[in-house]
Amino acid sequence: MSLRWDVLAAIIGMALATYLCRAGGYALLRAFRPPPFVEAMLAHMPGCIFVAFVIPTLIAGGSVHLAAGAATLAVMMATRNITAAIAGGVAVAWLLRGG
Amino acid sequence: MNVTFTRHGFARGAKLALSIVPGMLPFGVVVGVLADAKGLSFLEITLMSALVFAGSSQLVALELWADPAPILAASFAALVVNLRLAPMGAALAPWLDRLRGWKLWGTLTTLVDNSFAFAVADQRAGGRDAGLLLGVGATLWVFWVASVALGHSFAGLLALPPGHPVFFASLATMIALLVPIWRGKRDLLPWVTAGCVALIVHQAGLGQPWPVLAGALVGAATGAWRDRRR
Structure with a gap:
């Protein structure tokens, strides 16, 4: 080694x-x-980082990724269970690719 | 804010981390397979996973790997890809401000996107135990090192082409984590702005981290501007 x-x-x-x-x-x-404006920005930073990461990747992936992303979001909102949400998204991606 | 750092918080974080491990494993395996293809030994890739512990930057660095190792290029790739972690650390200030010594700088060593998201969601739900952040980070670290090692060991047997649906798991993790972070209607304007700016920068042909950084900064600034006008 x-x-x-x-x-x-x-x-x-x-x-x-x-x-x-x-x-x-x-x-x-x-x-x-930091000045107050930067403090106010930091309070918004968490959500914005994730949205800014997810949106371009999702759209670059085309309709399959968009549908799988919507499924992930729907399962998460309904169950609040992250493992189920990930499984739901991957399942939709798998089905639509005919894999 | 009365922030604590307990074993109980660590355990709660570890449990949260386990819920997303199935989504992370394929990614680690792929990094291991790629490392094997690039000629890294088991010891070398395990050391990299343990010390760097940042999947996308390891992937990017391995893509440009050569012999002899590209010391400057790999370090620079890690810097650029992981720049998104800098504002995350800053945004966790309400917890981190109350920590000192290893609890502060050690916890930051394990900071990753998912530990950040779980910590923010917990913080917003009234959580005051910063041990949760380390609990998520340390648990994900163990599974990260293990999954990359697994990929390297069984590189010959595993054939996961780049477009395979299991890779949607890492993106799905981020999408699902948006749900607990959402605070209601007041998040709409900054989030939509962040998404649009990131998309524009991405379509302009700029690679990571620029879409994330530009989207996050402009989105957060829009939210701050709106809040302070009221």
């Missing part, structure tokens, strides 16, 4: 870059108290 120095260096570089992202946003906020 090998561990090459160049691979290790790349992994450490990736790990440091990722931790900078994970901790950096909060560290900045802790160091400098």
Whole structure:
């Protein structure tokens, strides 16, 4: 089982870059108290991040992804059970692809 | 806010994480299979999963992998793909502000999209136990490392083509998590704005993280502007 120095260096570089992202946003906020507008923005940030991630990916996936996404949302709203919602979405994607 | 950090919160987080593990496993397996195809050893890919623990950035880095390893390109890819995590950490300030030392910086080590979403939903439902965030993150970490290792070990036997329906699971997880985050009508304007801006940036041909960052920032700014005008 090998561990090459160049691979290790790349992994450490990736790990440091990722931790900078994970901790950096909060560290900045802790160091400098933000103006009220930024505080108001942060309250809206969670939902907006997810919507901004989901919409382009969903639309790029075409009608199959749109239908599967709608099914996921419907099951989640009806049951509030995330495992069921994921299973419902994947099932619809599977059926529509004829897989 | 009176924030605690308990074993009970950690356990509740771990239980939440288990509910989405089935959706995450195929993704980890694919990363493992790809790592094998790119010539990484079991030890190397396991070390990467354990230290980086961010699926999409590992996928992007492995796509551009070469021999010798692309140290700068892989690090830069990780930085760009994971930039979306920076505003998540900032948005969790109501909990994180009450933590210090390893509880704060250690919890941030495990921050991923799903632990963020569960934490925000719990926070909005009145939850005050920040141990939940670490509970979700640490549990997902264990299954992430294991599923990638599994994919690497059985790379020859598993044939999951890129368009396979099981990959819809990771997107479905995010869609389902929108339901507990929704706070009612006041979220409509910022969410629609975020979705439209992200779509426009995506259609303009810019890859991740630009659609997410632009959509999230413009959407949140629109919401903040509306709130402060009232």
